[in-house]
Amino acid sequence: MAGRWQRAADVALALVVLLVAIAEIWVPFESRAGTGDPGWSTLQVLILALALCWRRTQPLPAVIVAGFAMITFHAAGVAYLLFNGQLVPLLLLTFAVARYGRGRDPYLGGLFVGGTMLLGDFTIPELGSASEMIFHWGALGLTYVLGTWQRLTAHRAEQARDRAVAAEARAVAAVLEERTRIARELHDVVAHAVTQMVVTAGAAEGMAETPEAVRRSLATIRQTGSGALTEMRRVVTMLRDADEAASRAPQPGLAALESLVADARATGLPISFEVTGQPRDLPAGLDLTAFRVVQEALTNAQRHARAVTEVAVRLDFTDQEVSIEVHDDGTACPGTGGTGHGLIGMRERVLLYGGKLRTGPRPDRGFAVEVALPLEAG
Template identity: 45%
Template sequence: MKQRWLRRVVDAVFAGALAAVAVVEIWVPLDSAFGSGSPTLSTVVAVILCLALAVRRSWPLATALVVLLTWPIVFSIQPILLLFWGQLVPMAVATYSVARYGSWRAGLIGAGAGAACLLFFDTQVMEMQEPGEIFFHWMVLILAWTIGQVVRKAERRAAESHRRATEIEVQARTVTLTAIAEERARIARELHDIVAHSVSMMVVQAGAAEQVADDDPEYTRRALATIRTTGADALAEMRRLVSMLREQDGAGELHPQPGIDGLSALVEDARSGGLTVGLRVEGEPRMLPTGLDLAAYRIVQEALTNVRRHAAAERADVLVRFADESLHLEVRDDGVGAATATATASAGGHGLIGMRERAALYGGRLETISGSGSGFLVRAVLPLEPAAS
């Protein structure tokens, strides 16, 4: 809005300044004013033509018609002076403006009006019939119209490119947000299974403890301890579950989810597909919360899936390292490197997004390191409770 107001002010100032120059051209007079006619009438017409340029952006066709046709109409009734600043310059500006700011149809109409104006002078005004004069004023208007058309097309191409870039950016963001929403829904369903399984275990343990509470107090205490641990884990998972925004859907069949212990089978499955896979575990393995255990498994699973689908690799190495306060996961391959992530995105996969979401859910982080043709590394760090001394 501010720019539009500023353009209007600039056009008004330009029109006023040109009108002032035209008045000076008539009354001084300058060498650019020639012919015979009433200076007063010439001044009125020149001022009308110049001031019409103040609205050349808002009404380009109307401005062009006023500027290009007023002078021939008045001249056919009563001869007036021929001016450079008060006549030819406004005509050139109006022709340029209708070609740039008007529609294609308006531009053609403006070109026709300009041609009619020049033909009138070429046939009716003796002073304008010299070959050099004809060439000059025709070239001025043709160049003005051509430049206006070129600028108009360039601006439209730029606007179209900007629109397309915006659409691509919006589409890419929509795809990413959709992928995140789908992955969170998937994680939520899995956490639902974990919580439901944990609650089922608590019910079974509580029932068993109730049956032997009097006969076997030691078993009852162990059962209660198990219930307490399982309940704490289930509560932690439930908190994560309700913190995620997702659409409600069916929970599906309840069953225990895989964890770190299932990595050996996962590696064997990858080997059966022709990929050489090595698995190394460092540190002292320990029991992990069920949800974290599942997240670690899924991260390695997705990383190996990406290797098989996109990396064109012959070998992948999986490292699981138990530190005092964190679990480190690394999957490294000897494939095409930087092309892996690009191929994953172009194939419609959301693996990297899913892995990052899982790591972030447990307060961890995931990073990818890619070399040009020298392999691809997925590294995740998941926080753990400090190991018991």
């Protein structure tokens, strides 16, 4: 649609230039100079107008056709010297080759226009005066510079759009990758819950003579099954690659944080670890999410910060939520921006459980990761 409108605009512009040029020849206007034949001059301006129709799609051939038409008709002595019929089309074509030319075309077109004007200055007496040369060279130079500036500006804008599209594609791919990883881990949580249900049910079969024990076993099965269904509902809300085999290794939770912190300390990261409130058992999926948030935050501190003197890890349990804070006082390392998968993974996990995530630089120095995960009513 845009291409048709541009072609229509080019044809309309060429028609306007042609009509004004014909009037300049036949009325005539005061801008008509020199000697020539009205019929041949009309043919010349018709060729120039036709060249204007292709100024946007084929700017270099259009400039060449126009230049040859101007030189040959004047060399034959059959065309008037025209402002509206010759200089105006040449200015428009000069702008077009500088603006829309690709590769070497803008430079070849500029050289061709310059050569055409030099030849005209030497062969057409009316163009040889100092004032005339200053005028037409100044107008052509300014037009060429303006077209070049617009071409470079458009090129930079196109590159920026390409970079934005590529960044968006990378972000989408990262989200899909992280969601796939989360789904595999939740699959393990559900598989473990179902296994526990089967084992508990088998144990209940051997307690038929002890109703109270059976009731406790059935209650455990109900609670475990309810949790498994909840996790399954979360899994099926995300698109996943069903062909990837899920690892059956047990998934970690907050109980493994001490070990995680100890491992990070062993690498030289200065970590303080604090738990406030009344710790409580969390649903398996939520427990895994909390662990992964701390794990990713510590990984970011190791990879992307320098001059770290303290990394503070704090867990706070309330009746309504568990909050996680990981603050470091380091400065960002140049060239360690990474792919952004870590923060994307945090966001996906936290949103999956209806939580809130805030990440970003701290007011004074360092980086903060703060998460609030709501606790489901038991």
